[in-house]
Amino acid sequence: MNGGGTPLLAACQNGQLECVRLLLDAGAAIDQADEAGTTPLFAACQNGHFEVAKLLSSYGASRAATPFGTPEEVANRQGHADLAAWLVASRGWTPLAHLETLTAARATSLLRSGASLHEGEPTPLRRAAGGAGEAAALIRRAAAPWSPASHSLFPAPARARAALLVLSIYEIHERYHLDSAGATNGIAALDFGHCVLGFAITRETQ
Known part of the structure; x- marks a missing residue:
């Protein structure tokens, strides 16, 4: 693509959530920037694509500063208040803590690959303690002592x-x-x- 942009970056700029999901599942380089230094997460936050930003974060996208500032800063600058507030609230989350975004398959994959239940702030287990949905239920089950069910x-x-x-x-x-x-x-x-x-x-x- 012109300017060193990737398909993932283009999908994030345009808010194409399912395309972003497919590219991430296929192993797209999540933090690869274009020649100007724009990362996929920065592009999503700049354009106010909240769900895309949450999905990228759940795959461990870096929130480091680009030449134009951090994703959090650009969300504030562009007036995307809800997204900016979420970026602040989720600063300490690991990928496994993104319960609202994780599918059951993704949560299972993270758990089977050794993702910690006790790292991050708040931890995935703490977020899952009173959470609804399949990802939260899987985390609670994984935290129990080993059994055939877990x-x-x-x-x-x-x-x-x-x-x-x-x-x-x-x-x-x-x-x-x-x-x-x-x-x-x-x-x-x-x-x-x-x-x-x-x-x-x-x-x-x-």
């Missing part, structure tokens, strides 16, 4: 550890469930699994 929301290392421990408990049960005495041991092993396994697996498992 397994899919844990990062890959934690899921691998869970699979290993479940297999080990199953093998213990199978090994000792041979007679009446063994059955007692087998049941104890399964009870141990149900009671303790959730605390042996954390989202931070390496």
